[in-house]
Amino acid sequence: MATVIPVVGEAREVSPKKGRVFKLAELRAVVGGDIQAVPAPDGRTLYLNEHGKYQQLPRNTAATTLMRAWLLSDDYIAGDVILCSRKEAP
Numbered sequence: 001m002a003t004v005i006p007v008v009g010e011a012r013e014v015s016p017k018k019g020r021v022f023k024l025a026e027l028r029a030v031v032g033g034d035i036q037a038v039p040a041p042d043g044r045t046l047y048l049n050e051h052g053k054y055q056q057l058p059r060n061t062a063a064t065t066l067m068r069a070w071l072l073s074d075d076y077i078a079g080d081v082i083l084c085s086r087k088e089a090p
């Protein structure tokens with residue numbers, strides 16, 4: 001199962017609607033736009049809104065903490081994200 005990490009509220013587990021792999025449209029619906037794939041430290045892939053900062057989406061504290069090792073010291077993740085295993089990734 002994948003995990004949606006929203007800006008506000010609790011993380012929640014989700015599955016692809018059809019089959020075992022998420023469609024790009026499903027990932028775009030979660031992040032609210034074009035997706036960017038970023039490898040997470042635990043081997044999964046974090047999908048985020050590629051233009052989240054330009055769209056002034058709010059800071060996602062939980063996702064930023066998860067990805068801290070991969071980010072510059074003053075960088076952050078913006079908007080809702082989804083964290084997928086390799087088996088679920090498109």
